[in-house]
Amino acid sequence: MTVAPRTESPAASLIASRRAIFWERLREQVPIGLLALASWLIVAMLGIILGNIAWNGAGQLSWEFLTTAPRAGMTEGGIFPAIFGTVALVILMTIATVPIGVATAIYLREFVPGSNLAYAWARARAARQWRERLIGLGHVVEILFARATRAAVNNLAGVPSIVFGLFGLGFFVRFIGGGIDRLFYGGELTYGQPAIIWAALTLALLTLPVVIVSTDEALRAVPRELREASLALGATRWQTIWHVVLPEALPGILTGAILAVSRGAGEVAPVLFTGAAYFLPYLPSRLNDQFMELGYHVFILSTQSPDVEKTKPLLYGTVLVLLALTFALNAVGVLIRARVRRRLRARS
Amino acid sequence: MREGQNAREERWRRRSDRWAHRVIFVLSLTAIMTIVLIFIFIFREALPILTNPEIQREASLRHFFHPMEGPDLASRYMWQPVALVPKYSLIPLILGTLKTTLVALGIAAPLAIAAALYTSEFAPPRIRELIKPAIELLAGIPSVVLGFFALIVLATWMHRLFGFETRLNAITAGTALALALIPIIYTVSEDALNAVPRSLREASLALGATRWQTATRVVLPAASPGVFASLVLGFGRAVGETMIVLMASGNAAITSWRFTDSVRTLAATIAAELGEVVFGSPHYHVLFFIGALLFVVTFAVNSVGVYIIHRVQLRLRGER
Known part of the structure; x- marks a missing residue:
């Protein structure tokens, strides 16, 4: 059967329009498919990293690995001091960061009178009595302070962790610690050296934005009624606040604390110079002791080891423990956060 | 008796409200203070590069760039x-x-x-x-x-x-x-x-x-x-x-x-x-x-x- 090219037979036009639709679909679906491919590529990367670490690290995990100290120049033995140090560090950090972060969020959400600067300013100017005017000006100042605080929180979240390390060394170790030594210990080196308390406080400032943002979100989800x-x-x-708002906001605050702990437990750069030690024969028992940390241990094992192949199993085991600690916490935090957000969306 | 107790409770309520406000305000200064302190303490140690001639002989902006x-x-x-x-x-x-x-x-x-x-x-x-x-x-x-x-x-x-x-x-x-x-x-x-x-x-x-x-x-x-x-x-x-x-x-x-x-x-x-x-x-x-x-x-x-x-x-x- 031969069909002349220009015949307008119904069959031919049907085929032509089918073909046009096919091409249009293709032009539509192929790019979307590429986007999907990119998304799954990211997920695959996550899977490869986690899979590789779990596969190579799982065999290393044993009771002995988790409960003994490194031996033979860190090519044998376990990582108990690093686990202990990390947990102690994170506990100290949490004690500092959660109250401050929650208080900041409460202040921003509950105490600042509105956020409309122009309105507050107009009201202060319109006030007749000096007392009213003073209160109005106070409101203006508070609103400005709240804005500055929010900007500071945003910027704090973007400060590189190594800069926090420098700051911790300059401020906590040398300035505060050195000051304590001069005042109370007659200049004898006690607190003016890298120590777990300074590392914990440095981390507390680093994780502060995490707590503030989470708590703020949780407070916003509490209905005004x-x-x-x-x-x-x-x-x-x-x-x-104490009896009504905070209990309602507790899951969100918890999320913030968990995410902060997860973040803090994994950071290395800020503790490099503020207290983490290469190897210690004893566990930290006082605030001015140095400590071993899992992340730092990973760094040391993978870059300073005399025999990389020999330490590799140890290294994988340590990474797996560190991941289990940070990642499990993070997953829990993300889950609770998703629930809080869903509630927030249902309300608005 | 009951009156006095109520008045005392009321005073306590007011006072704790005021103190809570103050404490929370002071704690919420931390964020701004941290940014300011980071600025001060990093720049204080960086400044000799620009001011101290002793240091500048080895390290100054000219050496840098x-x-x-x-x-x-x-x-x-x-x-x-x-x-x-x-x-x-x-x-x-x-x-x-x-x-x-x-x-x-x-x-x-x-x-x-x-x-x-x-x-x-x-x-x-x-x-x-x-x-x-x-x-x-x-x-x-x-x-x-x-x-x-x-x-x-x-x-x-x-x-x-x-x-x-x-x-x-x-x-x-x-x-x-x-x-x-x-x-x-x-x-x-x-x-x-x-x-x-x-x-x-x-x-x-x-x-x-x-x-x-x-x-x-x-x-x-x-x-x-x-x-x-x-x-x-x-x-x-x-x-x-x-x-x-x-x-x-x-x-x-x-x-x-x-x-x-x-x-x-x-x-x-x-x-x-x-x-x-x-x-x-x-x-x-x-x-x-x-x-x-x-x-x-x-x-x-x-x-x-x-x-x-x-x-x-x-x-x-x-x-x-």
């Missing part, structure tokens, strides 16, 4:  | 802080930082933006709920673990695949660094895409545009400031990232344009050298100067990124 009901019943602002 | 005598690029700009005559040219370090950052952004940006576009515009909900948390989890891997992976596994693979002269180089370090940038670029871009009002998409589809046309010619342009901000924030992170580059870049400060050479970045230099430096020596102050440089760059970059995001939010809420 709850606060208003509490205030209407005669509770003070603090009573409302 | 001015070329020395030499036959080729590498010998004109040298970073050799512990040589007999220390050489403090920052050019190789800056070049190294830019090279790794460029590689990292070059890999991370297309992947992360593509993934953001896919999950926000095309992916079925069930797949979206799989990809999104996975990428967020990538952000939870400590950078030292990424550095370890790059050093032990990735470097070997890439060495075999491409046959580099040096095993650890800008491309290897940049690839590992890309893994750290993907979550940032993805999250910020995805937020920006999601913030585009649905009415725009519906209008475009109603006019007969396909989903692909809608995504690339309506949604992406509308979200472009946010996507740009994600790249800016990614750049800031790449410049400041320490452990990954410290472990995977080879750490040789070579001034060259080749990406297959070993590199040393600004951040990695601080991490590698501050441990052994003599307190108060020119080298010590140079390292703090580099820290100050990093702080200023990331602070500026970050402020720009956050400002763009803030502007976009205001515009989409119709406030400006």
